[in-house]
Amino acid sequence: MISRNEATVNPREHLIRYGGDVYPEIVEKAQGCYVWDATGKKILDFTSGQMCATVGHNHPNIVAAIKKSCETAVHLFSGMIPRSVVQLAEALAKIAPKPLNKSLFVNTGSESNEAAIKMAKLVTGGFEVVGLGGSWHGVTGSVSAVSFASDRKGYGPGMPGAFVLPEPNAYRCPIKHCKDRCDRTCLKVGFDLYDAQSTGARAAVIAEPVISAGGVIVPPEGYFDALQQEAHKRGMLLIFDEAQTAFGRLGHWFAASHLGVTPDIMTVSKTLGGGIPLAGVITTDAIEETCHRRGFSFYTSHVSDPLPSAVGVAVLETIEREQLLVRSREMGEYLADGLNDLKLRHEEIGDVRGMGLLRGIELVKDRETREPHHELGALTTERCLELGLSMNIRRRPERGSVWRIAPPLTVARGDIDLAMTIFDQALTEMKSRIAGRRQSGTIAPEPEKTYPSQ
Ligand SMILES: Cc1ncc(COP(=O)(O)O)c(C=O)c1O
Numbered sequence: 464m465i466s467r468n469e470a471t472v473n474p475r476e477h478l479i480r481y482g483g484d485v486y487p488e489i490v491e492k493a494q495g496c497y498v499w500d501a502t503g504k505k506i507l508d509f510t511s512g513q514m515c516a517t518v519g520h521n522h523p524n525i526v527a528a529i530k531k532s533c534e535t536a537v538h539l540f541s542g543m544i545p546r547s548v549v550q551l552a553e554a555l556a557k558i559a560p561k562p563l564n565k566s567l568f569v570n571t572g573s574e575s576n577e578a579a580i581k582m583a584k585l586v587t588g589g590f591e592v593v594g595l596g597g598s599w600h601g602v603t604g605s606v607s608a609v610s611f612a613s614d615r616k617g618y619g620p621g622m623p624g625a626f627v628l629p630e631p632n633a634y635r636c637p638i639k640h641c642k643d644r645c646d647r648t649c650l651k652v653g654f655d656l657y658d659a660q661s662t663g664a665r666a667a668v669i670a671e672p673v674i675s676a677g678g679v680i681v682p683p684e685g686y687f688d689a690l691q692q693e694a695h696k697r698g699m700l701l702i703f704d705e706a707q708t709a710f711g712r713l714g715h716w717f718a719a720s721h722l723g724v725t726p727d728i729m730t731v732s733k734t735l736g737g738g739i740p741l742a743g744v745i746t747t748d749a750i751e752e753t754c755h756r757r758g759f760s761f762y763t764s765h766v767s768d769p770l771p772s773a774v775g776v777a778v779l780e781t782i783e784r785e786q787l788l789v790r791s792r793e794m795g796e797y798l799a800d801g802l803n804d805l806k807l808r809h810e811e812i813g814d815v816r817g818m819g820l821l822r823g824i825e826l827v828k829d830r831e832t833r834e835p836h837h838e839l840g841a842l843t844t845e846r847c848l849e850l851g852l853s854m855n856i857r858r859r860p861e862r863g864s865v866w867r868i869a870p871p872l873t874v875a876r877g878d879i880d881l882a883m884t885i886f887d888q889a890l891t892e893m894k895s896r897i898a899g900r901r902q903s904g905t906i907a908p909e910p911e912k913t914y915p916s917q
Contacts, residue, residue: 482614486848493520496871496878498853506848507882509870510855514675514707515733518781519873525737528777532770541762545769550776555745558716558779560725565751567744568772570765572706572732573601575742576669578761579728580605583667583700585757586750590623593657593668593699596630596637597677597862600669600704609669612676613859626660628653630674631682634814634825635833635863645683654693661697667728668694669702672718678857678865679823681816687724700727700750706742707821710734711782711872714792714819737778741771787872794874795819801883802868809890811836813863822868833863839893840864846889852882 474489488500496519498506511517518525536545552566569575584590594600594609601607607614608621615621629637629649640648668690674680694701703726708718712734715721719729727750732742765771782788799815802824806812813827826836826843837858844856844866858864870878 495519495521496874505851507852507870507878507885509868509882510853511869511871512738513733514712514869515736516738517711517734517872518737518778518785518787519871520738522737522777522781522873524777524781525739525774528773529739529770532773536769538765538768538770541764541766544767545772547769547773547776548767551743551772551779554776554779555731555743559729559745560717560720562747562749563725563729563745564748565746567761568767568775569742569744569761569763570740570768570771571601572704572730572742573603573606574761574763575706575730575732575744576600576606576702576704577603578744579702579704579730579746580609580667580669581761582728582744582746582750582754582759583702585754585759586700587666587698589664589666589699591626591661591665591699592622592624593626593628593653593694595628595670595674595677597632597674597680598630598669598671598704599676600671600706612857624662624664624666626657628657628668630677630680631686632674632678632680632862633683634816635678635861645686647683647686647689650686650689650693658697665697665699667700667702669704671704671706672708672722673713673818673821675707675821675867676857678825678862679817679821679867681818687722691724691726702726702728702730704730706730706732707734707869710778711787711791712819712821712869714788714795716788735775735778736771737774737781739771739774740765741775743775782872785873791819791872794870794872794876794879795822797876798822798868798870798874798879801879805883805887805890808887809894811839811890811894817868820869820872820874824866824868826864826866835863837864839890839897840866842893842896843886843889846893847885850885850889852885852889854886 490498490500492499496508498508555566556564592609596611599610599612605622608625611627631645631649633643633645638649638652691701703719705717709731719725728746730744735741802815806815811826813830814825816823826840828834828836840856840858844854847854855867
């Protein structure tokens with residue numbers, strides 16, 4: 464008999480571990496900005512699930528769209544186009560920066576980037592793809608080869624033709640050139656090195672508009688114009704991976720519209736499905752036409768499925784109806800004020816950065832040396848969770864300890880106030896715990912726990 468044991472003790476007993484640590488309790492319910500575990504504990508979700516629940520968990524419009532799909536169609540033959548797919552493509556064509564006009568709908572961000580890279584290869588005839596340091600584009604073949612945030616070790620060679628540019632991180636300049644203001648030398652040096660290695664078969668440059676898993680790095684003004692020029696100069700397409708930045712996270716429909724830079728191909732995922740697996744590739748008529756003529760195929764089991772696209776339409780309508788773009792900008796400012804206020808009181812907060820409702824907080828032992836404070840980061844994250852606040856931290860020796868704060872766009876001032884109170888308390892307590900250990904001569908071990916943050 465299939466087990467339905469409600470009292471399963473070890474949530475991991477029959478599960479393959481897939482990275483990082485799992486929350487110790489089973490989680491039973493999610494609603495709005497909160498989740499509840501099996502003990503009834505209510506946790507404020509400042510990660511929007513895995514960065515997907517931007518309209519809040521289980522928004523009634525999403526629930527309604529799912530129910531309606533269950534009454535009409537959930538899944539179809541991949542060669543059949545449901546009405547919701549047409550509606551979603553039309554809605555995206557309306558809001559996407561021109562001339563992006565045609566969409567393909569798949570399920571995950573990894574797939575959308577695979578499709579984008581395949582298209583760029585067909586259009587250019589090349590195969591080389593350049594990504595930014597600290598970036599994350601997914602776990603599958605080509606896209607993991609151009610993801611540099613983590614998880615590269617132990618799997619053998621990746622896709623041939625993958626290259627990295629040093630990322631424009633003004634707080635921790637990867638080429639040790641700038642401090643606090645990136646002057647884009649990293650871009651020049653990166654392309655010089657790439658040119659020296661290139662076989663000439665160039666295909667694409669792929670970039671996140673805000674390098675999220677790499678530490679919430681906001682590139683300096685003009686960076687993406689310059690990146691696009693460098694790409695086009697070499698006959699490469701520019702791909703923006705807007706998995707995290709599209710649909711309001713930064714306070715705009717797309718980062719591209721805000722930056723005034725229109726990529727050749729844009730991918731969207733996490734924030735389009737409101738928690739349902741949905742991803743898209745958006746490109747120009749000309750690129751779509753060339754790809755089609757050259758035999759482009761991305762025929763997956765769930766391409767153009769009705770249920771996820773119906774949810775995508777509901778997400779876009781909800782963002783519009785509830786004016787979540789404006790709300791993201793307003794709440795983002797309120798959150799930034801709260802975090803900057805904490806920075807005034809905690810020397811260990813070295814940097815607060817980000818846009819809209821995507822904010823990064825970097826923890827250091829010393830504001831001058833900027834030595835990362837991994838121990839404080841890990842302990843504070845755990846304490847926050849005990850106190851009812853879920854936050855995502857990224858701890859990498861070379862990239863520092865950075866929290867990524869990204870609540871749903873529906874977050875209220877009261878939720879942000881509560882988060883700041885918990886955060887303040889957790890930081891204060893963990894600082895004094897570490898100081899106490901030092902005074903008593905106990906060397907505090909680096910906590911083992913890791914929190915993946917793609
Ligand atoms: C910027 C970015 N691109 C792509 C992906 C991959 O998306 P998925 O996990 O849905 O395959 C992620 C996910 O973490 C991401 O953050």
